[in-house]
Amino acid sequence: MNKVKVLVCGDVEGKFQTLFSRVENINKGHGVFDLLLCVGNFFGDTDEGLEPYRNGKLTVPIPTYILGPCSAVQVALYPHISGCELCPNLTYLGKRGLFTSSSGLKLAYVSGIEAESDTLSHHTFTDKDIESVKNACLRGQTNFRGVDILITSSWPKDIMLGDKGCSVQIEPNGSWLLSWLAAQVKPHYHFSGQEGVYFERAPYRNHSFSGSTPEHATRFIALAKVGNTLKHKWLYAFSLAPIDQMSTTHLYQETTDQTDCPYTGKMLHPSLSMKQVRPSQFFYDMDSLTDEGNQRKKARKDNKQQHKRQPPKFDQESCWFCLASATVEKHLVISVGSESYLALAKGGMVPDHVLILPVGHHQSLSTLPDAVEEEIEKYPLRTSALKKYFKKQHKVPVFFERNYKTSHLQIQTVPIPHNMAGRLKRVFQENAEQDGLQLDELPHHTKLSQVAPPRTPYFYVELPSGDKLYHRVANNFPLQFGREVLASEELLDMADRADWRDCKATKEKETELAKAFRCAFEPFDFTL
Known part of the structure; x- marks a missing residue:
């Protein structure tokens, strides 16, 4: 069973050389990692700092995958909002979806923040986006165990509940939809950014929808901003085997600090019952032309x-x-x-x-x-x-x-x-x-x-x-x-x-x- 070496960082906010220099040093001291995942805001106010990597003066050391914009002003920094390669070894995954690496790791991802209205935007996600990710993860899986990694810009709602050792003194802007998604796709690891703090929750047991089968634990980790002056942890290194290749004994092994699932109520319901966003109507869109709102x-x-x-x-x-x-x-x-x-x-x-x-x-x-x-x-x-x-x-x-x-x-x-x-x-x-x-x-x-x-x-x-x-x-x-x-x-x-x-x-x-x-x-x- 081969393990994959993964690095995850918090909001980069344009500090590309700080990030990639650290990765190069880690590779020299600990062997080359297989991939780097970036959660939260990748760009700062502009994308000018990426130009040396585009023209070949500097190189991205390992395959790196990033999430999309978290604000309307950053949308223009992404040349193709559905996902694209920004420069050699640097890929924007897209708004949301499921990515399977060459090593077999299944990575589910959701960019941006939860929409506060029915208006569609490139920097927000809705219940339809979340359902699409869940369906992509479960489709064709008769014995679905879970995904290996879930990365989201935003935190899931209620993630701190039940963690008695939590010392983070913030009230994160958690997303209800991301909590629902995490409960459905059961990630082995879940990473988020945006809040500017480092927080590693005690592993929590996933809810068993059948009521009888055992479930593995999820580790939720939030990372601080790259190069922050408070010296909060912004880079996380670990290795894991694809969840589908793990033995049952290893997968379901409990730790002494394991807690119950923090998600409750409708977060555990197998389907969303939230209002549906009404997209534009064209040949591809089969939604009702008169989702009449107030009427x-x-x-x-x-x-x-x-x-x-x-x-x-x-x-x-x-x-x-x-x-x-x-x-x-x-x-x-x-x-x-x-x-x-x-x-x-x-x-x-x-x-x-x-x-x-x-x-x-x-x-x-x-x-x-x-x-x-x-x-x-x-x-x-x-x-x-x-x-x-x-x-x-x-x-x-x-x-x-x-x-x-x-x-x-x-x-x-x-x-x-x-x-x-x-x-x-x-x-x-x-x-x-x-x-x-x-x-x-x-x-x-x-x-x-x-x-x-x-x-x-x-x-x-x-x-x-x-x-x-x-x-x-x-x-x-x-x-x-x-x-x-x-x-x-x-x-x-x-x-x-x-x-x-x-x-x-x-x-x-x-x-x-x-x-x-x-x-x-x-x-x-x-x-x-």
């Missing part, structure tokens, strides 16, 4: 007074997906029929990820008029245009629809290599089980309208085998579930593309991709 509050109040809330009304001028709407991004459109059209998915998982949509305004597959349904079926049937098109590339399409927090039908169409088709059904069912969802198998001849009356929220997937899987949504449902399953390690193995927000491209690039697909698809297009 919904009023509707709930009216319901209590036994007044029936009326469903929202939409028109083609206000819908992002009705083809007659001025807001449709027509550079993404591939093919247009009488009742339906094909468009490139914005923020697609793969370059040929497309959407099938009705031209007019229709909510879901289960409520389509016969004429619209008949034409839309020309796209997905086994002998249809898309299947013929993908077959020539040795791929098969997976079709899925989420009729939950949506307003206009979108059939997501994602091609996968042909040799993966046989495992699709099992992977979908296993991932549904991990999320506490029930995927029912529908008979091949069954229409959705038979099982989903109007206004019924659901998730539906049609597999290349012809199998149809259906989940009726009762409470919360992971909005990116279909993408997350396909992005799992057993299928496309691209966890970093499970969320459309990580996959955005420029309009020029989108136009180029749409043109390429349109040309390649032309021989199969039944509308021509």
Whole structure:
């Protein structure tokens, strides 16, 4: 069992030479470490101090990974907010996600601070970001033990509870969402910065969701600012073996200072029940176009007074997906029929990820008029245009629809290599089980309208085998579930593309991709 040597530092705040000189000295005295993780603010007011490392005058001594901005003013210092290499050996991980090192360590990360409003920002995170990280960590893991390391800019809320030896005299701005995430992904180590102090909590036992299985302990460590004048510890060195390679005896071995889990109540609930952030509405975004805010509050109040809330009304001028709407991004459109059209998915998982949509305004597959349904079926049937098109590339399409927090039908169409088709059904069912969802198998001849009356929220997937899987949504449902399953390690193995927000491209690039697909698809297009 090979151990990985890791260094972690607190807020760098532009003191790059102080940090990297110390790392070089440690390497000389203790042998070369495998990687360096930086939590908190990496840049100061500018990024000028990084220029010698960019032009090669100075070098970053070991592979170094950093988190993103914690304030709006620092956003501009990151050239690609979704993650990028800043210079040789220095990588910005991105806003949030799961990274697996070459040595097998699984590193979950969340940049920035918890959002105080529904406004999306590059320096904040929301419940959707946190759910995405949790799903990336658990996806495809039938016997999930936990992640090796969790790094977050902010502290988790209530982390000091139950630690009788705590001597830190501050009240950290802890994040409830990070506490929930830590409870779900059970990191072996959790590191944070931002508060300017060094704090190493006594190891705490992770909560057992099954109530019977043993759980390993998590060590939470907060680090001070690099080169601080108070001489507080800002660099932490340790070695560990990947958690999946550890023996059960070693993993569950207790220490004399071990405490109970500091997280309680809803922090331990397997799903978040917080309000959902409403992102912008484009082809890639299936969230409701009218997440009405105050109007919904009023509707709930009216319901209590036994007044029936009326469903929202939409028109083609206000819908992002009705083809007659001025807001449709027509550079993404591939093919247009009488009742339906094909468009490139914005923020697609793969370059040929497309959407099938009705031209007019229709909510879901289960409520389509016969004429619209008949034409839309020309796209997905086994002998249809898309299947013929993908077959020539040795791929098969997976079709899925989420009729939950949506307003206009979108059939997501994602091609996968042909040799993966046989495992699709099992992977979908296993991932549904991990999320506490029930995927029912529908008979091949069954229409959705038979099982989903109007206004019924659901998730539906049609597999290349012809199998149809259906989940009726009762409470919360992971909005990116279909993408997350396909992005799992057993299928496309691209966890970093499970969320459309990580996959955005420029309009020029989108136009180029749409043109390429349109040309390649032309021989199969039944509308021509």
